[in-house]
Amino acid sequence: MKKTSIAQIGYGYWGQRLYRYLKSNENFFLKYVCDLSLKENKEFTNDINKIWNDKDILAVVIATPIDTHYSLVKKALLCNKNVLCEKPLALKTKEVLELKRISEQKNLLLLTEFTYTFSKSLEKAKKIVEKGILGKIESMELSLKYAGRFLKYDVYWLLASHLLSILDIFVPLEKLKFRKVDLIKHKGRTETGVILFRNKKISGKMTVSLNYPEKEMKTIIYGEKGTLVYTTLSQPSLEFTCYKKTEGVLGDKLITKEKAYSIDEKNNLKLAVEYFYKALRKQVKSNIDRAVLVTKILENLNKR
CATH class of the missing domain: 3.40.50.720 (NAD(P)-binding Rossmann-like Domain)
Known part of the structure; x- marks a missing residue:
């Protein structure tokens, strides 16, 4: 060929x-x-x-x-x-x-x-959400933080563009309202900041930083029946936990279902x-x- x-x-x-x-x-x-x-x-x-x-x-x-x-x-x-x-x-x-x-x-x-957005883990996460395993999605938290690279663009263009594309997989961006909170600025450019988003059904936040001494990349989806966590930095790359909200009960005793997936995230x-x-x-x-x-x-x- x-x-x-x-x-x-x-x-x-x-x-x-x-x-x-x-x-x-x-x-x-x-x-x-x-x-x-x-x-x-x-x-x-x-x-x-x-x-x-x-x-x-x-x-x-x-x-x-x-x-x-x-x-x-x-x-x-x-x-x-x-x-x-x-x-x-x-x-x-x-x-x-x-x-x-x-x-x-x-x-x-x-x-x-x-x-x-080409991640097989996120492809699997979307199927989990669409099957209703987590119930109605109520909130999301997304984060992408590390040290550098300091360029002439602010952190939103550099990193929040990634997180917005992930968010769009689960909640259409056109259906959300956004506002930002600049946390650290240097030479007029934001290096660490938070973007808040919401509509009538869901609210959440994304945190981006070029000042974080380690590295964090995580997406958390909170549903009425459970929580899903996606990361590129460790295995399992994807896991979800369903739980019953029983008053006064903590930890493992709440869990009704859980599953983890170890999927390659190094070659997206x-x-x-x-x-x-x-x-x-x-x-x-x-x-x-x-x-x-x-x-x-x-x-x-x-x-x-």
């Missing part, structure tokens, strides 16, 4: 991780990797026009600084390339909507790499690359509407 020719733009921290998965994917032929810091050879280039002018390249993977996403994605689409771009797709809602319009007019795929980026290939073959859909909502929410929060 003939491989799909693709190119990658950006070879920094995240780009190097993407490169490994693109190279090892049996369905892709990575023809070029473009970055201004790279020396020219057969595969690596600092001349982006090689990508734009090569008609054999059907798709481009973009892993560059956030404020370059819009212009690079737009150029790729106008050059008739399908696109996988790391999150967020752009910093302004009008820009994301423009990119969506161009991709639809040209019948091109535009996919945003919200890494955790690999799953994103595989999803991109399936989307190119029309086997799965784009997540462009999620990308629009994430940017819209973060843009509105940063105006306040």
Whole structure:
């Protein structure tokens, strides 16, 4: 079977991780990797026009600084390339909507790499929730905290974009209202903060930080019958506990059902690359509407 020719733009921290998965994917032929810091050879280039002018390249993977996403994605689409771009797709809602319009007019795929949304653990969690095992969902807590990386963007663009994409799996973002509380700011940029969300049926919070000395990545779903916990940092990666709310009883005596799942969470980026290939073959859909909502929410929060 003939491989799909693709190119990658950006070879920094995240780009190097993407490169490994693109190279090892049996369905892709990575023809070029473009970055201004790279020396020219057969595969690596600092001349982006090689990508734009090569008609054999059907798709481009973009892993560059956030404020370059819009212009690079737009150029790729106008050059008739399908696109996988790391999150967020752009910093302004009008820009994301423009990119969506161009991709639809040209019948091109535009996919945003919200890494955790490709998790098999979260796929399982969604099925558990949909089966009603936890009962009606009443609240959610999401957290993503560690030390650094300090960039010119605030923590909401860097980390809350991940958590919003997870939240959208379980509660449609368009049905929620949001507000933020900045906890730590440095040079005008928020480094630690909380986003509160609610509607008539559910309320919750997400905490993001670049100042946390350890590392925490966790999603907790509270249902009327039990609680589910997802994490990428330890095993089991997913577990739920159902319990009877008996007055005066503590701990294990409350539990009516519990189950844990140990699922690989170290290769979600690999799953994103595989999803991109399936989307190119029309086997799965784009997540462009999620990308629009994430940017819209973060843009509105940063105006306040």
